[in-house]
Amino acid sequence: MASSPARENFDNGYRTGTAPWVIGEPQPAVLELEREGRFRGKVLDVxxxxxxxxxxxxxxxxxxxxxxxxxxxxELAKANAAARGIEARFEVADAMRLGGEPRYDTVLDSALFHVFAPEDQLAYARSLHAVTKPGGVVHVLALADTEPSFGPQVSETAIRTAFAEGWEVAELGLSRYRGWVNERAAPLVGEPVGTVVDSAAWLARIRRT
Structure with missing residues (x-):
């Protein structure tokens, strides 16, 4: 990627219903992480x-x-919470400038890392380092560059490079990420528009040192 996407691109994706990652349910890989007991303490969903x-x-x-x-x-998140009767907290924040003291034991990144340009991936990792407690864990689920997909992709090396300083990459392997195929992605993945597909993704467990 030449540059990281602008805020209005994301707003438009949600507003027009064309964001392929909005599937109305959690990612299967994240559900499995929770079943395995991989979330503890204070959690940030970035x-x-x-x-x-x-x-x-x-x-x-x-x-x-x-x-x-x-x-x-x-706004969608809060409406979803109200509709389901779940008390949940949401805040507007820039992932590149989270700031403050280390306060989170577990951080979840589901399909955010891969939207950043390489230089921004490094800044993002530093931002996470600032708010993650020593010994805390970041789970990164990012579309992998191993097959055609419906979104931006990254290599295993990109993850290891971004989290090289101040972190230990404890686990990094292939998983799957679920999304639906929009008009832009249909020719890439060879599936009709509106199809829900599971695409190759890296799943990393990264410990803050």
Whole structure:
């Protein structure tokens, strides 16, 4: 990618219903992480979008905050919370400038890392480092460059490079990410518009040192 996408691009994706990652349910890989007990303490869902993961974790009793830089996405998230009767917290925040003291034990990044340009990936990792407690864990689920997909993709090397300083990459392997095919992605993945597909994704567990 030449540059990271602008806020209005995300707002428009939510407003027009063309964001392929808004599937109305949590990612299967994230559900499996929770079943395995990989979330603990205070949780940050960064780039939470319409809030599916924040809502799922809050409904299970986790102390979780969902943040996104798209106000329109957070309007959807809050509406989803109200419709389901779940008390959940959401805030507008820039993932590149989270700031403050280390306060989170677990951070979830579902499909945010891969939207950043390489230089921004490094800045993003530094931003996460500032708010993650020593020994805390960041889970990164990012579309992998191993097959055609419906969104921006990254390499395994990109993840390892971004989290090289101040972090330990404890696990990094292939998983799947679920999304629906829009008009732009249809020729790439060879599936009709509106089809829900599971695309190759990296799933990393990264410990803050």
């Amino acid at each position: 780039g939470c979008g319409a809030g599916e993961h924040t809502l799922h974790l809050a409904g299970l009793g986790y102390d979780v905050l969902g943040v996104d830089f798209s106000p329109f996405a957070l």
